[in-house]
Amino acid sequence: MQKIMKDELVDILRHRFERGELGRRDVLMGLGLLGVTSLAFSPGPLMAQSKQLVLATWGGDTTKAIEEILGNPFGEVSGLSVVSDTSGPSEGAVQVQASSGSISWDVMLLEYFSSITLGKKGLLGEIEYDIVDRDKVFGGQAHQWGVASHFNSYVMVYDAAHFGDNPPKTWADFFDVEKFPGKHTFPKWMMGILEAALLADGVQPDGLYPLDLDRAFAKVEKLMPHVVSVWGTGAESQQLMLDGDAVMGMLWGTRAILVDRDSEQEVTFTFQDGFLAPDAWGYMKDNPAGAKAANEFIAFTQDPARQVELLRLAGYGPANPEASSLVPDDLKRIDCNQPENRHLMHDLDMEWYSENYATALDRFTALIAS
Amino acid sequence: MTMFKNGGGRSAIVWCIFVLPLPAFLILAYFLPMMGILSWSFTDPVPGLQNYARIAEDQTIHLLFWRTLRICLTTAVISVLVAYLLAYHWILGPPARQRLIEMAILIPFWISVLVRAFGWLILLRPKGLINENLIALGIITEPLAMVRNEIGVVIGMVHFMVPMAVFPIAAVMRQIDPRVIQAARGLGAGSVRRFIEVFLPLSMPGVIGALFIVAVFSLGFFITPAILGGGRVVMVAENIFVRMLQTANWGLGSALAAVLLVLVVGLIWILSRIVRLDRLL
Incomplete structure (x- = not known):
């Protein structure tokens, strides 16, 4: 079969799949007949996953707060649909996922020290400090593979x-x-x-x-x-x-x-x-949504006003020093990063x-x- | 029927078609992944037997296994004693009592292990229902430490295990021929002697089976000790979880899992030597 003809057919399959006329299995069969591996098809726009950003968190009220204050608003800005996986990105779980080769998590809320350990093991993507601002964290708590998310x-x-x-x-x-x-x-x-x-x-x-x-x-x-x-x-x-x-x-x-x-x-x-x-934001190396989206999300979380909201809903002390002065008086008592609290600790x-x-x-x- | 009489070959094929999917599924979805995990115990972090050497040498791991075995044995003995009484009345009691016991066995059987553990915590904790009432009645002055220790774990596990022990014991009791008991009576044996010399020995296979079943089940307990042990009664299963997920020490975690598996298989093998397993069902 001629190359052009083949590409044409692949295109038609892709088009019909996107319009929902063909099921996944039909497409795979069609590709098989054309001698095209399904790998050639991914991770193009065909795969729904590529339009997602998966946030790995620990469940409960804090996940809800993170979705509401960070996930959903970021989705609106970026056009990605941000979804949560609440099974908990523990060191072992991250390692399992990395070694399985099928990576589904993008950005993860990690134990800060785990972000160092996992980064040294080569499982995390590097934080791009031209997108993420290194100065927007207390005490310089940002490193090659992780940035303080909150305290x-x-x-x-x-x-x-x-x-x-x-x-x-x-x-x-x-x-x-x-x-x-x-x-x-x-x-x-x-x-x-x-x-x-x-x-x-x-x-x-x-x-x-x-x-x-x-x-x-x-x-x-x-x-x-x-x-x-x-x-x-x-x-x-x-x-x-x-x-x-x-x-x-x-x-x-x-x-x-x-x-x-x-x-x-x-x-x-x-x-x-x-x-x-602090806890840390980090992202999987070779994450499905791509390094750019992951870094952009992390930069998005550094917004001081959003961090104050996270303090209100989840009790997390804002990591960004700029947020401290925005904290209303009634919340200052519970914010560990207020200067008067911080110097006690x-x-x-x-x-x-x-x-x-x-x-x-x-x-x-x-x-x-x- | 003709199909089966046509000779062994054909019926064997038919038999295989019906039975094979189950072992095939188990091998693919359970056995192979498990082998993969167990292989880590020989390869992580470096190839060799160092994980098993550590288990052989490390005092704290020995303590972990002793604690686990102690709790499992205590649970098994208490569960079987309670289950024997329940099974006896279930099989031989008047119908009204039989129905009552059925409910008492089945209803907790359907309640989630998590809910049951929290229920016991509420009942047994220092400021819980039992301690508060005992103090109010003047029976004790200081609350009894009934939970967040081994006692609490054993109480919670026994509660979970009693139904598991009732079924094999009752199955064996049901197979005891009532005419044997009548014969003993005819020969002049009193009720105590009939029980000790006739009924009890005949029901022993059920007792032994139940002991093993409960002990084997208990070895893998995770949630109940975590909740009722106050974080201090660490059993092997929970320790494996911590090593696998928290500290990502897969080699040692899977070596511990392998040892636990050997224990379970060993116990079941011994049981199969002593008792005919099909009689317990």
Whole structure:
């Protein structure tokens, strides 16, 4: 068959497929008859996926907030249809997808340290800093494969009604079960609690890293008899505090502000010596929507006004310093990145976590297991 | 019928046509992918047996397996005791009691494992229904630690496992010939002796089968320990999940899965040596 004739037929097939006259199978059969592989057909305009931008997030209310504030408006600007996959882009899940060769995620909301680890493994696309603005993140939290999306925090939450006039104020108080008896809780994912243990043990904030694991584990081990539960999900941590099963705990700031609100400050929190932890936007290498769309989406999320909305709906501290002054007064109290809150807190060292998380978590899990 | 009498060849073909799709499906959709995952245990991060060496040496992994086995055995023994009583009354009790027991077995069987775990959490937690009432009645002063520990996990797992244990025990009890019991009575055995010397030995295959079935099922438990264990009762299945997805250590994760699989197959093999499996259905 002549080349021109063939191209003509392929074109007709494509046209009829797009108009819905032919099914996918008919097209594939037609291509087979013409001796054209289906690869030649993709990823042209035929494939619906190429007009999509898939956002991999973690589900729940935050996914809804991200869709509403970022996903849908970006869809209107870019003409892409932005859809969510809420199965959670954990390090393992990203690795599975990358190694399977069929990549369906574009932009992902990653643990910041995971974005470093995965980037070093060569699974993420590089952030194009002529599209994304490196200066629009606090503390320079942007690297080759990831950009801070927002900040969360690890803070102390305590039962104010229980402690009355003498609430725990520092991590030293948190670990002092003689002075502040009662059940405790902290995250079973380890981040934050090791730093808290070291501060309680007298380490200076600027001398935290590299973490002295033996010292931190020893401190945590002493607390274990007073720990009612190590929480795995934010909802669990909220429940433990609201139900009074624990009198103090280390919670994510996003959950601390919900507990504080739902209990009308009977259970409240402090940013004092809390730990700041950004999440990161990153995108899959060879993502279906293409690097340009992914970078454009990430740049879109840096809009200060949208970040303030995300603070209102999801409790995420805006990553863009320009957003701070736009935060209305009633939200300033819950924004970990407001200057007056930020200076009370310390940064988690994401480079350290990228290098050491897996091995340290193994030891930690063994330590907290009963 | 003529078709089947025409000789073995033809009927074997027919038989194959009806039966083959199932094993073919299992091989394609389950066995092959599973082999792929298990092969990681020999190749990730580098080829070799280092993942198995780590399992053999690492104290914390030994503890993990001991904890898992301890919980599974405790769950199996308690579930079978409860299930034996239920099955006995289900098979031999008056019709009204039989209906009641059927409901008691089947209704929880249909409720999601997640809902049941949260239900137990609400009941058993320090400020939960049971502790609050016991304190109000003056029976205890400090809340009992019934949940977010191994006790809570075992309670939740037993609740899930009792129906699984009732069915094989009841199946065996149903096959016991009532005339054997009548003969024992005719020979002058009292009710206790009839039970201990006649009924109980005859029902033992069901008991042994149920013990193994519950133990095997329990090995893979994930959600119940995660919710009722307060994050501190880590069993093998949850640990595999963390290694696979959280820390992306596929080699060790799949090696742990392989060990778990060997345990399960081993238990089923032992069971098949002791009891005729078809009698349990």
